[in-house]
Amino acid sequence: MRMFHPTPTAQPLPFDHMYSGMGARETAAAIELNDAAVVQFDQLLHEIHADAPRVDTDRLEQLAAWLLKLPTQQAREVIESRLERVRELRTLLDDEDWDADEATHARIGKLLSYIDREDDLIADRIPVLGQLDDVLLIELAWPAFADEAEDYRDFIAYRDVNHPDGAADERRAAWVRERLDEVALWQHAMWVREQHYAPWNLPRGLFRVA
Incomplete structure (x- = not known):
């Protein structure tokens, strides 16, 4: 049984309930996932937070299918509520009153570097799903930032x-x-x-x- 881990919002993504080998292929027309790119994404996630769950193509497709089934406004709130946590981390790094250690700076830097990329796992231009990889990275890496973010708030x-x-x-x-x-x-x-x-x-x- 996986132990409780902090999440960036009160309502966690249902990623823990998605399993390899049960891919939702109906999302294939909406997003094109490169297996090698998914592996790189998973490696980055574990560089930021070593204890994060594994990400593979099947589980990511299931998450995409779940998001597409939500009402549009609710799906936007799922995305935006997690991106708000990213804005907090940016503020934390820029605030001269706050003195995060080098390891925290490095982890946040890796997260922001990925989110700011245009050539990430899922193209940002895709409606609804474009930032799914960004928010999944935030969600699964959040335990690495949770204490720092709470103290900063x-x-x-x-x-x-x-x-x-x-x-x-x-x-x-x-x-x-x-x-x-x-x-x-x-x-x-x-x-x-x-x-x-x-x-x-x-x-x-x-x-x-x-």
């Missing part, structure tokens, strides 16, 4: 409300201090709450009513 929320002073590293440090203070306060509240309960090893006669 939290930092942005803190910065927008508190407007911390100082240089970039000082603003990040102020955010970290506030979050650590919140954790300490929560831990103290839990400790106080536990004090309201009698220890398990108190003498039995202590609460006996005559």
Whole structure:
């Protein structure tokens, strides 16, 4: 059983329910998939996120068939909601207040480089399906970015409300201090709450009513 992995949206793509050997050949007229190009796509995915599920032609065709069956507006929302996560990653890289490590920069760079290509696995000009490969890459590679993206969103929320002073590293440090203070306060509240309960090893006669 595959363990839960974070996804870029609340509604994950149904990729986990698609299997090799069950290709949806009715999509062949809509997209032309080159098996060698699919292998390269899969290799790139695993360079970004080594634990991602494998992508092959059959599973990609099934996903394309699923997307084509959706109402047009819903299909657009599937695409756009994931591309919005890409815009967040671009902002993260460009924000001088945020200091992602080199490995994260490299992974995001590989993702963006693929998405910005015109000669990727599925031509972007194809209606509905043109960005399917882009959003699938985002979806399956997202665990490699999820923690960083969540921290960055939290930092942005803190910065927008508190407007911390100082240089970039000082603003990040102020955010970290506030979050650590919140954790300490929560831990103290839990400790106080536990004090309201009698220890398990108190003498039995202590609460006996005559």
